[in-house]
Amino acid sequence: MSLAKPDAQDLSKKQKLAVGMGVIGLFILVLALFNLDLPNTSIFLTVSLLLISVGTILFANDAYLTKLKGIKNDGVWFKSISSRGSLGWITGIVLTSFYVVLYFYEGLLGAGVDGAANTGLIGLFDPLSQLLSGRPASQWFVYGTLYTIAILAFGYKFILKYRHNRYEQIRTISVMFFQLAFAFLIPEFMYVMNSDLPYYDLKNVWPLNYYNFEQYRINSFINGGTIGMVMLIFGIVSIFVITPILTFKFGKRWYCSWVCGCGGLAETAGDSFRHLSDKSQSAWKIERWVIHSVLVFVVLMTTAVIYTYLGYDPDKYWLTRDVFLFSVAGFLTLIFALVMIFKRNELGKDARYGAIGYFAIIIALIAIHLFSSKTKLFIFEAETLRTSYGFLIGAIFSGVIGTGFYPIFGNRVWCRFGCPMAAILGFQQRMFSRFRITTNGGQCISCGNCSTYCEMGIDVRAYAQKGENIVRSSCVGCGICSAVCPRGVLKLENDSMKGRINPTEVLLGNDVDLMDLVNQK
Amino acid sequence: MEHIVIIGNGISGVTLARHIRKLSDKKITIVSAETDYFFSRTALMYVYMGHMKFEHTQPYEDWFWRKNRIELVRGYVHHIDTDNKVLKINERDFLSYDKLVIATGSKPNKFGWPGQDLLGVQGLYSKQDLDALEKNAPNNDVCKRAVIVGGGLIGIELAEMLNSRHIPVTFLVRESSFWNGVLPQGESAMINRHIKNHHIDLRLSTNLKEIKSDDNGRVKSIIIEETGEEISCDVVGLTAGVSPNIDFIKSSNIETGRGVKVNRYLETNIPDVYAIGDCAEQHEAIENRRPIEAVWYTGRMMGETLAQTICGNRIQYKPGHWFNSAKFLDIEYQTYGWVFSEKSKQDHEQHFHWKHEDDTKCITVAYHKDTNEFLGINTFGIRMRHETFDTWLTEHRDIDYVMNHLIEANFDPEFYKHFEKDILSAYNNQLQTA
Numbered sequence A: 001m002s003l004a005k006p007d008a009q010d011l012s013k014k015q016k017l018a019v020g021m022g023v024i025g026l027f028i029l030v031l032a033l034f035n036l037d038l039p040n041t042s043i044f045l046t047v048s049l050l051l052i053s054v055g056t057i058l059f060a061n062d063a064y065l066t067k068l069k070g071i072k073n074d075g076v077w078f079k080s081i082s083s084r085g086s087l088g089w090i091t092g093i094v095l096t097s098f099y100v101v102l103y104f105y106e107g108l109l110g111a112g113v114d115g116a117a118n119t120g121l122i123g124l125f126d127p128l129s130q131l132l133s134g135r136p137a138s139q140w141f142v143y144g145t146l147y148t149i150a151i152l153a154f155g156y157k158f159i160l161k162y163r164h165n166r167y168e169q170i171r172t173i174s175v176m177f178f179q180l181a182f183a184f185l186i187p188e189f190m191y192v193m194n195s196d197l198p199y200y201d202l203k204n205v206w207p208l209n210y211y212n213f214e215q216y217r218i219n220s221f222i223n224g225g226t227i228g229m230v231m232l233i234f235g236i237v238s239i240f241v242i243t244p245i246l247t248f249k250f251g252k253r254w255y256c257s258w259v260c261g262c263g264g265l266a267e268t269a270g271d272s273f274r275h276l277s278d279k280s281q282s283a284w285k286i287e288r289w290v291i292h293s294v295l296v297f298v299v300l301m302t303t304a305v306i307y308t309y310l311g312y313d314p315d316k317y318w319l320t321r322d323v324f325l326f327s328v329a330g331f332l333t334l335i336f337a338l339v340m341i342f343k344r345n346e347l348g349k350d351a352r353y354g355a356i357g358y359f360a361i362i363i364a365l366i367a368i369h370l371f372s373s374k375t376k377l378f379i380f381e382a383e384t385l386r387t388s389y390g391f392l393i394g395a396i397f398s399g400v401i402g403t404g405f406y407p408i409f410g411n412r413v414w415c416r417f418g419c420p421m422a423a424i425l426g427f428q429q430r431m432f433s434r435f436r437i438t439t440n441g442g443q444c445i446s447c448g449n450c451s452t453y454c455e456m457g458i459d460v461r462a463y464a465q466k467g468e469n470i471v472r473s474s475c476v477g478c479g480i481c482s483a484v485c486p487r488g489v490l491k492l493e494n495d496s497m498k499g500r501i502n503p504t505e506v507l508l509g510n511d512v513d514l515m516d517l518v519n520q521k
Numbered sequence B: 001m002e003h004i005v006i007i008g009n010g011i012s013g014v015t016l017a018r019h020i021r022k023l024s025d026k027k028i029t030i031v032s033a034e035t036d037y038f039f040s041r042t043a044l045m046y047v048y049m050g051h052m053k054f055e056h057t058q059p060y061e062d063w064f065w066r067k068n069r070i071e072l073v074r075g076y077v078h079h080i081d082t083d084n085k086v087l088k089i090n091e092r093d094f095l096s097y098d099k100l101v102i103a104t105g106s107k108p109n110k111f112g113w114p115g116q117d118l119l120g121v122q123g124l125y126s127k128q129d130l131d132a133l134e135k136n137a138p139n140n141d142v143c144k145r146a147v148i149v150g151g152g153l154i155g156i157e158l159a160e161m162l163n164s165r166h167i168p169v170t171f172l173v174r175e176s177s178f179w180n181g182v183l184p185q186g187e188s189a190m191i192n193r194h195i196k197n198h199h200i201d202l203r204l205s206t207n208l209k210e211i212k213s214d215d216n217g218r219v220k221s222i223i224i225e226e227t228g229e230e231i232s233c234d235v236v237g238l239t240a241g242v243s244p245n246i247d248f249i250k251s252s253n254i255e256t257g258r259g260v261k262v263n264r265y266l267e268t269n270i271p272d273v274y275a276i277g278d279c280a281e282q283h284e285a286i287e288n289r290r291p292i293e294a295v296w297y298t299g300r301m302m303g304e305t306l307a308q309t310i311c312g313n314r315i316q317y318k319p320g321h322w323f324n325s326a327k328f329l330d331i332e333y334q335t336y337g338w339v340f341s342e343k344s345k346q347d348h349e350q351h352f353h354w355k356h357e358d359d360t361k362c363i364t365v366a367y368h369k370d371t372n373e374f375l376g377i378n379t380f381g382i383r384m385r386h387e388t389f390d391t392w393l394t395e396h397r398d399i400d401y402v403m404n405h406l407i408e409a410n411f412d413p414e415f416y417k418h419f420e421k422d423i424l425s426a427y428n429n430q431l432q433t434a
């Protein structure tokens, strides 16, 4: 733990005042949490949320509008909150405990059991929920509201921080919009229109919403009339058509740092922690194993879940178990074959890992086919698979570790190590996308700002100082490396596929013959 | 196995070692006094400003050196015995070599000012300087004011550093406008205003007379030559340029001038001894370049070149078109080709200058007044593409072509406002009135 070093990094009076407001706002929530009977919940809720938002806004105004436009990273590694100091650890622990309670002890938050009225924190949010959809709040409504406020308030702060950078501003407005509209408001309104439909955040694509094709959802889509069918079809089209096209054109950033809610929170509330990601080569190795294992897991889990319920009720679904299984296997084989034929060279050493993953899935699929009974997948219940995924990945990884540990491991731990959606998009970005980060000839001075501030732990400098473009599957296109580079070396762009990856050391400035020699292996 | 010994683990020495390893199996040892591992000197400022920790300035992880069989020795070389091919390190150790490369970089200039060695007076070059600054100027209680002497690239970095900790800075610049020995007037004037907007007390046409001491041998104040004004301060930063760090070589047979004298093959007068980077001085300047080039990328290129020679493919150091970059507080600067200041340009060089009304962006394009050939560009606050200008310079494009195709060279992030139209119409207007 490092203690804050230079005194000059202290907060100004106005900033202290703003922090005070935010803390009082949070304190009201804490009072509610401890079941203190607040008289008029709507007023207290409004006051609390306002204090939190206005506090953040005033803080941002004082921190950034009083200075000239430019990079605002002074003292980042001195401040306790952003350098794993005591404030950082405390924040991490509080956040983590909040997630544990949220996922596993919602009773503590005051959720009413068996139709009883909500109390405590959840009770405090009842008026807002009633207003939006006419039903009492749930712990997810509380979470969603706080999440949205965090993205909006810290999004505002981020926009001020980067007020010289239109890429950052527009991107942030985009994540703020998608969170507010798609994740928060539209699902509530859809419920008002048709309460049979399941909660559906339209921007959440499988496998991020790994539960999307479960039986209860499929049934309610099918029973939900035209809208339901449209939603189901949209869910499928998103995966197989929309996502690949957009990723081809713009790279995975269109999703990860423009649309996604997890990314949205990371980019706004998590912005102060982006430099804490681990840049070592060993972290990169772990990342690739973990994230691809999660991907294999989610593919198998979803296949297994669909496979089992197709069996329960063969008359209801036109798709039979075996047709389904074979189409999954066929589709994966097709992709595997295409990549191996056309992209073998680009994969290099990674080809082996790809092959391992592919064969693991195929063998598992064959095993499902051979050894499962009506309800069991060889020895497991498909449902057990699903709940353990939900527990391990959905709750522990994406919530508790992913967000709770922001101040310790950086803001994109989940996106980097755990998100199966990021794995798929990343794979496509690496293989088949026009996106890259172009390096500006020989201008790099190896200073390391880019690597330090890359939230995905990419050692950007390692490429830039060799004059090599950055084409990495994990890059979410946040654009911060380009923003913080003091020499104007990096540019995110969409261009033709040709010459995108230039693995030779093509530094400009040197005599051309020498470059030929240097590039000889 | 041939033993290559490199003195200095800066960008030039390390690039050389990496490329020799790529090309051969030779034994490589790097001796350096400053730090155990290579770090990026250009990033020192960001450590003091809290943007990075020191470890972030190290481009390679610690395992890299062993994996690539590059031996690192921490020590100061006192003497080179070229007859017996042996180095004397730290007074007591000896290291013999088959080939020796001197890559010892620079040291800050001191011009014999009275009081220049007092406590609290320092340059900004090495890791040790960074540590000293952390001690001398941790915050604005300990350091109530700092005075910086010398208006170059390092001076303005030091000003930005101190400013980030809210330490008041007085910035003494000998020239009548910031860095106007290099920058044309319009640009230099814009940077003057930018410095002042950051509340830095910029004093132009101002020289240091002496540095005064308190009773403990610490700096107490400075006196200005022109006015005799005394300014109290706790730190004085000397940033009036750098010169080659080669004092320890003077006792050997290796020929030196301001730097270690080398030919185009980077060879010194002694066989098997070479010099690269900041400390090397060409017998004759290459084209418009200076005989001593103290910039990052030339050190890197000399390292790449010499690796070829040492591995049996003797080639000349042949830098391509000049380029460079820097950052003045919030304003980024890039240059491609040659744009000289009014002070140093030749008659045939003509300028087109455009400045944005917000006073943070401008460009200057230099061209030949008779042939209209494009000679170079300075760009402030607008990023431009190295490759594009390199191609245009090689193709000897004229200024009309460049101005009409400027958008191809834009390297700003997506969605940034473009100024090519404004620039072009300003250019067309100017030509009509001219």
Ligand SMILES: Cc1cc2nc3c(=O)[nH]c(=O)nc-3n(C[C@H](O)[C@H](O)[C@H](O)COP(=O)(O)OP(=O)(O)OC[C@H]3O[C@@H](n4cnc5c(N)ncnc54)[C@H](O)[C@@H]3O)c2cc1C
Residues within 6 Å of the ligand: A445, B007, B008, B009, B010, B011, B012, B013, B031, B032, B033, B034, B035, B041, B042, B043, B044, B045, B075, B076, B077, B078, B103, B104, B105, B106, B124, B125, B126, B154, B157, B245, B248, B276, B277, B278, B279, B293, B294, B295, B296, B297, B299, B325, B326
């Ligand atoms: C603050 C600062 C900012 C800069 N910013 C830029 C920039 O933005 N762009 C740019 O192009 N350039 C910049 N430069 C210049 C650039 O850093 C230098 O040109 C470059 O580092 C020189 O590299 P080098 O390998 O020649 O020498 P150095 O990096 O100086 O390395 C030489 C090493 O040799 C060691 N050494 C010296 N003598 C001995 C001895 N007798 N025994 C053992 N070891 C010895 C030294 O301690 C040192 O570690 C900057 C310089 C500074 C100080």
Ligand code: SF4
Residues within 6 Å of the ligand: A453, A454, A455, A456, A457, A458, A460, A470, A474, A475, A476, A477, A478, A479, A480, A481, A482, A492
């Ligand atoms: S490489 Fe750059 S754009 Fe990509 S994630 Fe890292 S910082 Fe963001």
Ligand code: SF4
Residues within 6 Å of the ligand: A443, A444, A445, A446, A447, A448, A449, A450, A451, A460, A461, A464, A465, A484, A485, A486, A487, A488, A489, A490
């Ligand atoms: S921030 Fe820019 S100059 Fe610094 S290492 Fe990265 S690319 Fe190079």
